[in-house]
Amino acid sequence: xxxxxxxxxxYESGFTALKGVSIRISNGEYLAIMGKNxxxxxxxxxxxxxxxxxxxxxxxxxxxxxxxxxxxxLSRKVGYxxxxxxxxxxxxxxxxxxMFTLKNLGFSESEIPSLITRTLNDLNLSQFRNRSPxxxxxxxxxxxxxxxxxxxxxxxxxLDEPTVxxxxxxxxxLAALLERLNKKDRRAVIVISHDVEFxxxxxxxxxxxxxxxxxxxxxxxKVLTNQLIIERxxxxxxxxxxxxxxxxxxxxxxxxxxxxxxxxLEAFNKLTSSRKR
Amino acid sequence: MSVFESFxxxxxxxFIHNLDPRTKLIMVIVLSAVSLMFFEIVPLLIILVINxxxxxxxxxxxxxxxxxxxxxxxxxxxxxxxxxxxxxxFGIITVLRLLALASSFSVFFLTVHPDxxxxxxxxxxxxxxxxxxxxxxxxxxxxxxxxxxxIMDAQMSRGLELxxxxxxxxxxxxxxxxxxxxxxxxxxALQIAESLESRGFGAEEKRTYLYELxxxxxxxxVICLFLASFLLLLLDRYFLLQxxxx
Amino acid sequence: xxxxxVEHLFFRYSRSNHWILxxxxxxxxxxxxxxxxxxxxxxxxxxxxxxxxxxxHFHRGVYQGVVRVAGFEVDKTETPxLAKYIGYxxxxxxxxxxxxxxxxxxxxSLENLAYPKDTIIQRVDEVLSLLNIEHLRHKAPYELSxxxxxxxxxxxxxxxxxxxxxxxxxxxxxDPLTADYVLRLIKRLNTVFGITIILVEHRLELVMxxxxxxxxxxxxxxxxxxxxxxxINNQLFYAIGINVPKxxxxxxxxxxxxKLGLKPTLNIYSAANELEGVFNDRD
Numbered sequence: 001x002x003x004x005x006x007x008x009x010x011y012e013s014g015f016t017a018l019k020g021v022s023i024r025i026s027n028g029e030y031l032a033i034m035g036k037n038x039x040x041x042x043x044x045x046x047x048x049x050x051x052x053x054x055x056x057x058x059x060x061x062x063x064x065x066x067x068x069x070x071x072x073x074l075s076r077k078v079g080y081x082x083x084x085x086x087x088x089x090x091x092x093x094x095x096x097x098x099m100f101t102l103k104n105l106g107f108s109e110s111e112i113p114s115l116i117t118r119t120l121n122d123l124n125l126s127q128f129r130n131r132s133p134x135x136x137x138x139x140x141x142x143x144x145x146x147x148x149x150x151x152x153x154x155x156x157x158x159l160d161e162p163t164v165x166x167x168x169x170x171x172x173x174l175a176a177l178l179e180r181l182n183k184k185d186r187r188a189v190i191v192i193s194h195d196v197e198f199x200x201x202x203x204x205x206x207x208x209x210x211x212x213x214x215x216x217x218x219x220x221x222k223v224l225t226n227q228l229i230i231e232r233x234x235x236x237x238x239x240x241x242x243x244x245x246x247x248x249x250x251x252x253x254x255x256x257x258x259x260x261x262x263x264x265l266e267a268f269n270k271l272t273s274s275r276k277r
Numbered sequence: 278m279s280v281f282e283s284f285x286x287x288x289x290x291x292f293i294h295n296l297d298p299r300t301k302l303i304m305v306i307v308l309s310a311v312s313l314m315f316f317e318i319v320p321l322l323i324i325l326v327i328n329x330x331x332x333x334x335x336x337x338x339x340x341x342x343x344x345x346x347x348x349x350x351x352x353x354x355x356x357x358x359x360x361x362x363x364x365x366x367f368g369i370i371t372v373l374r375l376l377a378l379a380s381s382f383s384v385f386f387l388t389v390h391p392d393x394x395x396x397x398x399x400x401x402x403x404x405x406x407x408x409x410x411x412x413x414x415x416x417x418x419x420x421x422x423x424x425x426x427x428i429m430d431a432q433m434s435r436g437l438e439l440x441x442x443x444x445x446x447x448x449x450x451x452x453x454x455x456x457x458x459x460x461x462x463x464x465x466a467l468q469i470a471e472s473l474e475s476r477g478f479g480a481e482e483k484r485t486y487l488y489e490l491x492x493x494x495x496x497x498x499v500i501c502l503f504l505a506s507f508l509l510l511l512l513d514r515y516f517l518l519q520x521x522x523x
Numbered sequence: 524x525x526x527x528x529v530e531h532l533f534f535r536y537s538r539s540n541h542w543i544l545x546x547x548x549x550x551x552x553x554x555x556x557x558x559x560x561x562x563x564x565x566x567x568x569x570x571x572x573x574x575x576x577x578x579x580h581f582h583r584g585v586y587q588g589v590v591r592v593a594g595f596e597v598d599k600t601e602t603p604x605l606a607k608y609i610g611y612x613x614x615x616x617x618x619x620x621x622x623x624x625x626x627x628x629x630x631x632s633l634e635n636l637a638y639p640k641d642t643i644i645q646r647v648d649e650v651l652s653l654l655n656i657e658h659l660r661h662k663a664p665y666e667l668s669x670x671x672x673x674x675x676x677x678x679x680x681x682x683x684x685x686x687x688x689x690x691x692x693x694x695x696x697x698d699p700l701t702a703d704y705v706l707r708l709i710k711r712l713n714t715v716f717g718i719t720i721i722l723v724e725h726r727l728e729l730v731m732x733x734x735x736x737x738x739x740x741x742x743x744x745x746x747x748x749x750x751x752x753x754x755i756n757n758q759l760f761y762a763i764g765i766n767v768p769k770x771x772x773x774x775x776x777x778x779x780x781x782k783l784g785l786k787p788t789l790n791i792y793s794a795a796n797e798l799e800g801v802f803n804d805r806d
Binding site: 035138139165166167168169171196197234235242246250254264268271272 | 561562563564614668669670692696697698699700701703725728764765766767768769770773776777780791792795798799802803
């Protein structure tokens, strides 16, 4: 469990990025943290693996107070996947990239080979094992970056804006991977994003932030359909929600808390079958 | 607030800020040369006082204070080192020289906008391509600094511990920081080149310059003052002015 | 004469052995708002680069065919000379801003093309007021937010008053509201100032309703070319792998599953009307 209690953070420049944030994340949860650029999402995320230490308040990762542990120690539990893979790929081969993480995090020589093989398989990167990461395409490099963090099997995975600039196939692949990590491998997945459509499609819980404060925290189809919350969080309604808001106004039998196509189809089914009496 | 505070340009309206960058270039050359020329306490103290006054006129004493704070440990180290290696006096002298040099450069960097520096170089007949490269380098310093911080964050998140280990280990630890930094810089350079082409860079042989520097009376006055003082000091230092007046 | 003419264009990068662009034929007229779509690696950015000469002059490779922009043959004209006619706003504004000061940044292109000082001063004022960024005049690029940087980048390209502007994923790093603002600005440039726009974007919900023409590239070939309403009625659109706007996608699925014969639309209000009709029918 991750417990964030009354977290305040003030940057050296004097800017207060977090103003008393409290959140609980249980093992195996899947959630999104949303808000406009500058709302404090990344600042918050960096507290999860100790890159930033609280100015006030505390952050507990499975009972470990982040102020008492180094980033390296916390990284065994919390894997942070940065947005830009080119920020940290540097090794001669994909295999060596994964080895770097595993060695640094203290895995033994005997454990490492199997962890590498499994991760490469899971992410469809086996054929690139001995290739230099620099010779791969953008999407492939992103998967390598992901692999370099996932190989350590962290219990909590944080992804910073993982969908920027990606087309449909890439997003679906990512969503499938995250779903597998969450459902099958029982890892907590925390996605920081301002991509309303992606979150609406795939992520069950949403926390929205604005100006260093939490605006809302709840099921995605309640949070992202609430006009007030959307406004205060500087976001936009998912397109399907916009549609159903209009439909609901015309006909109150039509439900309003619909955020994606799947839910829309379900609603449609229910309504039309209930009419067939 | 770091030790670099008095080497960063801040827009202010002071006599020194309003001088032509070429004037200030001459000022800093003279001041630095004098700092290096003398091995006695009194002249070095005088330079330091002059520079402090100049910084005060430039309304930048606060920034100078932060730099001094940041340099404190270095200065103490230098003093102690020279005290034992040579003599106490030499210790004081070396510290004063360091301060004199630092303050000379501060006067320049606090009051010269990097774009004006570029313009100064261009008007001193340095080809635009070279002057512009310098300008780009200066412009991207904060960007690259931020990027190296991001890279460090990312690698620390993979367990990299920069502080641990022997000296050799510590040096090796910087490889995962340097490689992405260099690769990204090259990528960035390519993108910048594309942008430059798309913005007409090199389209015409003779460019227009929006801001042209013009020397004013105050500039010539200051230059004459500095050059005259420098000449006198040179004579005094190397040719013993006494002979002329005895 | 069309503003941009492409005839039998083939291109591959030197280190590659398959065509990145294969037999592209295209004409874009003055005043169009063209949305260029395609999956990652489909060739859309490559195509954009052929319009302002970055291909073949900056990126070498094997180039066949003709591209004519504003009357100039691109492979015979250097990119800087084309800057007056066609501007390019790249994805990452950080690498498009060279000066330490917004005012100088906007003047940069004008200086390069040796405009007289008075014109430069006037244009800078014009552009700052047009984009409502007069308050940013003396700021440095690294002091600006992502959205502000993007606006300054656009301003500095606009300063030359080009006939065409290419926008390559301009909202990639922006949050939804800022992205909306920038896209509406781009639309205004088209409707109010008549600038021909070529926009590469992934976030179609915001952008598709704004375009007058949609060109879809797949594997280096143009596979669809027409007005947005026509495109969303074409089954191919849903099969390629682009981020189809959600309502269009919903209608497509409803049609397939329930044989409803709904007309896919990009407009939320018409969509609501149509669906409401369906719900009422089933009563």
